[in-house]
Amino acid sequence: MSKRVLTTESGAPVADNQNSATAGVGGPLLLQDQHLLEKLARFNRERIPERVVHARGSGAYGYFEVTDDVTGFTKAAFLSEVGKRTETFIRFSTVADSLGGADAVRDPRGFALKFYTEEGNYDLVGNNTPVFFIKDPIKFPDFIHSQKRDPFTGKQEPDNVWDFWAHSPESTHQITWLFGDRGIPASYRHMHGFGSHTYQWTNEAGEAFFVKYHFKTNQGIRSLSAEQAAELVGKDANSHQTDLLQAIERGVNPSWTLYVQVMPAAEAVDYRFNPFDLTKVWPHADYPLQRVGRLVLDRNPDNVFAEVEQAAFSPNNFVPGIGPSPDKMLQGRLFAYADAHRYRLGVNHTLLPVNAPRATTAQNYGRDGLMATRNGSRHDKNYEPNSYQGPAQTDAALSAPLAIHGWTGTHEAPAHVKDDDFFQAGELYRLMSEDEK
Known part of the structure; x- marks a missing residue:
């Protein structure tokens, strides 16, 4: 018999957790049975x-450790010195399927990483591919509708998927990735991760650089054929979850090496294609990979719902020294993700332990709302400016400005010399083996 006493939500002890209260033996239930x-x-x-x-x-939880000096490019404190470690939380995912779907499917994988830095949480919300299907967020709801269940048949329809792609030529590069050998990763441990978007770094001197993130797996790339994936789904629909959980429990901690490509801001204007186009990559010959550090995962969550299902990653969670670029898809995600979290989890979702800052304290004038648990001093005010020494803005958070040209309107992306939707897909195809083709 356990010595721990079962209680109600209000903490009162429970007398019987096996039988409901009734009006007499075999009678109807009683409304006064609070526990039931x-x-x-x-x-x-x-x-x-x-x-x-x-x-x-x-x-999974882990840490990021800086291995190389990047202070010439960014003033971000968590990247300020070699050897510095920052606690992290990562969420891997599939994209199109529902919560009850299978892991080993042909679909991009989410690679969302939260850095708990001393300047606040920094969220890098990427995928396991460096490109995406579309380049403008106005098409995103339509794209996802084509991937999800059809409103008439109630199931995913390949005709819908290919119909959208056929009318969206910018999808060609990502389609080539998806249907290549790396389209079905064998596990989350055996795939790369990418920031995918272009971001802006700012150094202490106020100089701006555009960067792309590359997390290279140290476990090696392993992928599945369509036949292997179908067999695995039949045996264990949770295969990726099983693999990650068991590896960390055994002490076989997966790791990735982070590299960045760095483009001086001035070079973006005249580059041969739009460097902020999410359907394209930057050739390594133009902007080689530069090592930054390593990501290690070493602890499983104690409660999947509390720490994984309620985890909220927002591309607009930046820290000083890191900010957005004019990438239109990124700009759309800056709003959409935070808005989705407020819908799913409530306006106070940042107070949940997995989402709250850990190396600093959030200080602002946000108040109240559903499930508000943050208690301040009786002297704390909910307005600013004030005379009570409340939190104030700081120049340390300033970043380099983005250059803007032309008039407002529903423009396509700025024209560059080589902006077509097919040449990089062709280059990727020509790199494939004959079997992969």
Whole structure:
């Protein structure tokens, strides 16, 4: 018999957890049975809306360690010295399927990383491919609708998927990636991760650089054929989750080496194609990889719902020295992700332990809302400016400005010499083996 006493939500001890209270033996239930009603009511409310994309995922804690000096490019404190470690949380995911889907499917994988830095949380929300299907966020709802269940048949329809792609030539590069040998990773441990978007770094001198992130797996690339994947799904639909969980429990901690490509801001204007186009990569011959550090995963979450399902990654969570570029898809995600979290988890989702800053304290004038738990001093005000020494803005958070040209309007991306949608897909195809082709 356990020495721990079962209680109600209010902490009162429970006398009987096996039998409901009734009016006499075999009679109807009693409305006064608080324990029964509380259990049923809470059970009805256990589930929250799943993510509209990236619903199925797995997470792990770890750390990021700087191995190379990048202070010439960014003033971000967590990248300020070799050997510095920052706690992290990562969430891997598939994209199109629902929470109850399978892991070993042909689909991009989410690679969302949260750095708990001393300047606040920095979220890098990427994928396992360096490009994406579209370059403008106005097409994103339509793209996802084509990937999700058809409103008539109630299932995913290949005709819908290919119909959208056929009318969206910018998808060609990502399609070539997806249907190549790396389209079905064998596990989350055996794939690369990419920031995918272009970001802006600013150094202490105020100089701006555009960067792309590359996380290279140290476990080697392993992928599945369509036949192998179908067999694995039949044996273990949770294969990626199983692999990640068991590897970390055994002490076989997966790791990735982070590299960046760095483009001086002035070179973006006249580069031969739009460097902010999410459907294209920067050739390594033009901007070689520069090593930054390593990511190590060494701890599994204690509760998947609390720490993985409720984890919220927002591309607009930047720290001083890192900011957005004019990448239109990134600009759209700056709003969409935070808005989705407020819908799924509430306006106070940043107070949840997995989302809250750990190396610093959030100080602002946000107040109240559903499930508000942050208690301040009686002298704290909910307005600014004030005379009570409340938190104030700082020049340390300033970043280099982005150059803007032309008039407002529904423009296509700026024209560059080589902006077509097919040449990089062709280059990737020609790098493939005959079997992969």
